[in-house]
Amino acid sequence: MNSKRIFAMVLRHLYVWPKSPERFMWTFGWPLFGLILWGLTISFLQNNSSSSFSFVTFIIGGIIFWEMVVQPQREISINFIEEMWNKNFLNIFSSPLTNGEYLTALVIIGIFKMLATIVTLTVGAILLYQFNIFSTFGFFIPILFINLLLFGMVLGFVVNALILRFGWSIQEMAWAIVAIIQPLSCVLYPLASLPSWTQRISLMLPSTYVFEEMRRVMSSGVVDIKNIMISFLMNVVYLFLSLVFFKIMFEQARIHGRLVKLS
Amino acid sequence: MNVLQVKNLTKKFGRFTAVNDVSFSLKEGEILGLLGPNGAGKTTTIDMLLGLIKPTAGSISIFGQPFEENRSEILKQMNFSAAYVNLPWRLKVWENLYTFARLYEVDDFPQKVDRLLSEFKIKDLKDRMTDSLSSGQLTRLYLCKAFVNDPRLLLLDEPTAFLDPDVADLTRKYIVDKVKRTKSSVLFTSHNMAEITEICDRVIFLNRGKIIAHDTPAGLAKKIKFCRVRLLFTADKKKINPFLKEYEYNFSWHDQELVVELKEENVGQLLGRLSLARLKYSQITIEKPTLEDFFLEVIRSKNE
Numbered sequence: 001m002n003s004k005r006i007f008a009m010v011l012r013h014l015y016v017w018p019k020s021p022e023r024f025m026w027t028f029g030w031p032l033f034g035l036i037l038w039g040l041t042i043s044f045l046q047n048n049s050s051s052s053f054s055f056v057t058f059i060i061g062g063i064i065f066w067e068m069v070v071q072p073q074r075e076i077s078i079n080f081i082e083e084m085w086n087k088n089f090l091n092i093f094s095s096p097l098t099n100g101e102y103l104t105a106l107v108i109i110g111i112f113k114m115l116a117t118i119v120t121l122t123v124g125a126i127l128l129y130q131f132n133i134f135s136t137f138g139f140f141i142p143i144l145f146i147n148l149l150l151f152g153m154v155l156g157f158v159v160n161a162l163i164l165r166f167g168w169s170i171q172e173m174a175w176a177i178v179a180i181i182q183p184l185s186c187v188l189y190p191l192a193s194l195p196s197w198t199q200r201i202s203l204m205l206p207s208t209y210v211f212e213e214m215r216r217v218m219s220s221g222v223v224d225i226k227n228i229m230i231s232f233l234m235n236v237v238y239l240f241l242s243l244v245f246f247k248i249m250f251e252q253a254r255i256h257g258r259l260v261k262l263s
Numbered sequence: 264m265n266v267l268q269v270k271n272l273t274k275k276f277g278r279f280t281a282v283n284d285v286s287f288s289l290k291e292g293e294i295l296g297l298l299g300p301n302g303a304g305k306t307t308t309i310d311m312l313l314g315l316i317k318p319t320a321g322s323i324s325i326f327g328q329p330f331e332e333n334r335s336e337i338l339k340q341m342n343f344s345a346a347y348v349n350l351p352w353r354l355k356v357w358e359n360l361y362t363f364a365r366l367y368e369v370d371d372f373p374q375k376v377d378r379l380l381s382e383f384k385i386k387d388l389k390d391r392m393t394d395s396l397s398s399g400q401l402t403r404l405y406l407c408k409a410f411v412n413d414p415r416l417l418l419l420d421e422p423t424a425f426l427d428p429d430v431a432d433l434t435r436k437y438i439v440d441k442v443k444r445t446k447s448s449v450l451f452t453s454h455n456m457a458e459i460t461e462i463c464d465r466v467i468f469l470n471r472g473k474i475i476a477h478d479t480p481a482g483l484a485k486k487i488k489f490c491r492v493r494l495l496f497t498a499d500k501k502k503i504n505p506f507l508k509e510y511e512y513n514f515s516w517h518d519q520e521l522v523v524e525l526k527e528e529n530v531g532q533l534l535g536r537l538s539l540a541r542l543k544y545s546q547i548t549i550e551k552p553t554l555e556d557f558f559l560e561v562i563r564s565k566n567e
Contacts, residue, residue: 008365087349
């Protein structure tokens with residue numbers, strides 16, 4: 001791993017950021033709109049309900065923590081696709097940059113933008129709903145954060161591998177994959193509210209355990225460390241498999257000439 | 264010393280063989296031209312040399328080391344530019360060049376980038392967005408990127424395709440000068456035969472994935488035994504055509520100019536016969552065969 005080359009790729013994507021209004025929307029605008037829309041909707045329902053249970057904080061917590069999956073995945077996949085759009089793919093992969101360095105750079109950009117989103121949403125939640133994730137979750141934040149980040153990385157690497165295999169036709173997955181995974185991850189509702197056959201699928205996702213524990217912290221102030229460990233071990237296995245999948249697809253793309261056609 | 268050594272390189276895509284058992288070498292300080300019609304396997308060969316396509320068989324050795332096992336170390340000393348590859352269009356010119364200078368671990372790159380921009384006469388574009396450049400300016404930017412690490416081996420796939428004649432000339436001179444000064448080596452493809460003739464020390468001619476000729480540009484042209492004699496007549500064509508048909512000459516007319524294609528040793532005989540037949544011409548040009556004639560001859564004979 002060469003840190004200079006990783007830094008070069010991180011800077012290359014950071015140079016683009018201020019010049020791309022849509023990137024600002026992805027990092028700040030759309031997550032904030034989601035927070036406002038869902039928060040106001042649930043507040044309205046809460047105010048017209050006789051239940052004393054605080055739905056708002058559950059939903060807001062889910063929205064903020066879900067961005068810890070969305071932002072890394074999107075940055076890993078869209079920055080990869082951007083090299084295709086720019087016809088810069090061959091310049092990148094004919095340079096001394098290794099695949100490991102390239103993916104590391106994408107992860108760093110993903111973490112950077114995810115932190116920017118989380119700070120924005122945290123401030124928004126405090127101002128709009130008097131909900132502070134730091135006072136609510138405290139020391140549990142890093143445990144939940146690391147698991148969601150790893151899962152976002154897994155999804156990003158899988159999408160990139162699929163793009164290497166199927167080309168332009170599958171680039172929509174860069175946006176769609178989190179939309180497919182979100183309902184199964186039980187971000188906004190408990191696992192028990194899903195049909196039993198769907199619960200079996202949900203339990204195969206590391207994110208499900210994190211959101212279950214997020215709700216446990218909010219309701220009882222503790223986490224079940226066993227669930228966190230299951231999530232972490234799943235993430236480690238999935239991360240390994242996603243990297244192997246990416247490597248195989250990259251080599252297959254070189255063998256079949258698809259890498260050249262992507263540019 | 265050989266900078267590049269390619270042995271029995273083959274690439275098959277399913278049943279289609281794009282490159283078929285190709286072997287060649289490139290010496291230090293040499294410019295080697297890869298020539299051939301569309302689909303000959305030139306770009307596939309270059310892509311294999313860059314590690315973008317994995318060969319089906321054969322070996323590539325660069326700077327004396329096997330390429331596949333030493334990819335990153337070797338690529339640090341190489342660079343590449345092609346007409347079909349762009350740079351990120353939402354970056355400024357300097358941002359693009361700084362990015363690649365960092366990727367190739369170039370020391371003192373701000374000064375290096377400034378010098379290259381000056382040499383390619385685009386220093387005033389340094390702060391411009393890449394998407395605002397014309398195709399000629401973009402090509403010069405791509406060449407700056409290709410030279411940013413002072414590569415020992417440079418692969419250029421039709422680098423002058425979108426350049427004005429004067430800038431293309433500047434680029435060719437720059438490449439030749441650079442090779443002389445730094446003893447770097449260049450593998451060069453182009454559809455411009457005059458360009459290949461001007462700058463390449465040797466030419467490899469590919470057709471349908473195979474090397475069918477390998478020589479200096481002049482050596483390849485010499486393989487064509489025919490030359491072209493251009494004669495300007497004031498007399499009526501009708502008086503001259505029977506004479507040409509009698510001796511079965513291969514000829515064509517362009518207004519009053521007669522073009523006869525014949526073996527070089529038969530030129531004297533043609534002129535003698537014209538004199539005997541009292542057919543007077545006002546101007547004569549004898550054209551020696553060029554690399555383009557060789558190219559056309561090979562393509563025609565292979566297609567027949």
